[in-house]
Amino acid sequence: MNLVTAPKYIREIKGFYILWFDFTNKYIVVNQNVMTLLKIYLKSSNESDFLKRSNKQSNYSRKRSKQYYIELTQLLQECSIKSKDKSLVSSKLIHLQNKITVFYKINDFFIQINYSSEYAKSLVHPQLEHYSYQQNTSTSNNIFDILIEDKTLNLYKNQQLCGSFPQTDFHLLQGQFAMELLCVLNNKNEKDWLGTFHASTISNGHSAIMLIGDSGNGKSTLAALLMTYGFDLIADDFTPMLAKDQKVYSYPAAISIKQGSFKLLEPLITDFNKLPKYFINSRKGYVKYVQSNNYRKQQSLSCRKIVYVNYKKEAQTKLTEVSIDKILSLLITDSWLSPEPKNVEYFLTWLETCTFHKLTYSDADEVIQKFKTIFNEQNID
Amino acid sequence: MNNKKSKDQITRNEALKKMGKYAAITAVGTFLILSPKKAHATSPPDPGGGFRESDNPFE
Numbered sequence: 530m531n532l533v534t535a536p537k538y539i540r541e542i543k544g545f546y547i548l549w550f551d552f553t554n555k556y557i558v559v560n561q562n563v564m565t566l567l568k569i570y571l572k573s574s575n576e577s578d579f580l581k582r583s584n585k586q587s588n589y590s591r592k593r594s595k596q597y598y599i600e601l602t603q604l605l606q607e608c609s610i611k612s613k614d615k616s617l618v619s620s621k622l623i624h625l626q627n628k629i630t631v632f633y634k635i636n637d638f639f640i641q642i643n644y645s646s647e648y649a650k651s652l653v654h655p656q657l658e659h660y661s662y663q664q665n666t667s668t669s670n671n672i673f674d675i676l677i678e679d680k681t682l683n684l685y686k687n688q689q690l691c692g693s694f695p696q697t698d699f700h701l702l703q704g705q706f707a708m709e710l711l712c713v714l715n716n717k718n719e720k721d722w723l724g725t726f727h728a729s730t731i732s733n734g735h736s737a738i739m740l741i742g743d744s745g746n747g748k749s750t751l752a753a754l755l756m757t758y759g760f761d762l763i764a765d766d767f768t769p770m771l772a773k774d775q776k777v778y779s780y781p782a783a784i785s786i787k788q789g790s791f792k793l794l795e796p797l798i799t800d801f802n803k804l805p806k807y808f809i810n811s812r813k814g815y816v817k818y819v820q821s822n823n824y825r826k827q828q829s830l831s832c833r834k835i836v837y838v839n840y841k842k843e844a845q846t847k848l849t850e851v852s853i854d855k856i857l858s859l860l861i862t863d864s865w866l867s868p869e870p871k872n873v874e875y876f877l878t879w880l881e882t883c884t885f886h887k888l889t890y891s892d893a894d895e896v897i898q899k900f901k902t903i904f905n906e907q908n909i910d
Numbered sequence: 911m912n913n914k915k916s917k918d919q920i921t922r923n924e925a926l927k928k929m930g931k932y933a934a935i936t937a938v939g940t941f942l943i944l945s946p947k948k949a950h951a952t953s954p955p956d957p958g959g960g961f962r963e964s965d966n967p968f969e
Binding site: 545553554555556557558559560561562563566593596597600601603604607608700701703704705707708724725727744766767785854857858861862863864865866 | 932934938939940951
């Protein structure tokens with residue numbers, strides 16, 4: 530078989546096979562039955578060889594085997610044809626007039642951000658507001674500029690363009706900024722990170738648990754709820770993992786709480802009522818930003834549990850173990866994962882050590898108790 | 911359907927339709943093609959007003 534189309538890595542994890550293709554950074558997740566077929570395909574030298582082998586090993590009819598051959602060929606081609614990446618045109622920052630400059634002190638780092646307008650400021654500032662720092666003279670080595678130019682959002686770091694996005698995709702600018710800031714705070718490069726997961730992560734100071742779920746499914750609300758009980762927030766919405774140690778690293782932004790959760794959190798968070806609310810758009814409505822309880826701490830922790838969060842009105846709190854394919858169908862497609870082969874190996878190695886769960890909940894007290902138990906069990910493990 | 915979603919994002923329902931071309935393999939057992947995001951991102955700007963049951967991999 531043409532080796533260009535073969536996956537670079539095949540890893541068996543908890544009864545499933547995970548295949549990774551380096552040309553496209555695509556993953557395929559299959560069970561034993563499909564893997565048997567794939568193995569036959571990869572061993573075969575051509576179609577007739579495949580038909581012979583598949584008939585011998587799996588007793589499939591010739592007609593059915595032919596269909597498998599067509600589909601597997603198509604599949605491996607799809608996973609091996611590299612799409613063209615848009616490259617950034619190198620561009621230098623034009624000096625901004627009437628910019629809004631804000632200084633932030635995050636841990637020991639001074640960050641300066643110049644915004645071209647109030648709107649540009651609204652994209653990043655609310656989540657970092659608690660780090661705002663009064664400073665008269667600029668001593669920062671880390672200067673960001675966020676500009677809106679011709680309906681395009683441009684992000685510059687130390688005057689070099691590092692991201693350009695259509696104005697409607699402001700979440701991509703926020704994501705790119707988060708990566709740049711993360712690298713500054715940890716003295717790393719993008720290639721050092723295994724991935725940035727679309728997840729909220731909490732810890733008890735010893736280990737961490739990653740919460741995943743579709744947008745609007747209650748990840749951030751649950752993270753805030755657990756924080757009020759005393760768990761530490763490692764990251765909300767954007768959980769970075771370093772390749773070398775496969776640990777999650779704290780990201781300092783505040784938790785974004787949607788309008789629907791204001792009532793639940795009002796009695797639990799001091800001065801929640803006084804927090805300013807920001808209008809995002811007609812569907813998302815208003816959000817408030819709640820600062821992390823450990824925002825002065827830079828933490829890195831191992832994380833061996835991934836929990837799919839499912840808020841359901843009046844549902845009983847229930848935590849069940851689920852199979853890896855269910856979790857990966859969301860975790861992979863919702864996250865940025867490094868295309869570096871070495872980092873992918875680390876990602877797969879980390880997955881081998883994880884357990885996967887689904888949590889259905891509606892009651893705040895019950896869910897807090899549940900997390901106490903989970904963390905206790907984890908400490909015993 | 912969400913009209914505002916980025917061009918490089920497809921929903922799980924779309925992914926399932928795409929799987930139609932792999933109907934024979936899909937019938938053999940679990941089979942998923944998963945692509946990570948090409949860019950870093952925070953929550954998308956237009957999640958569709960909350961939880962969408964049809965997109966839930968567990969239901």
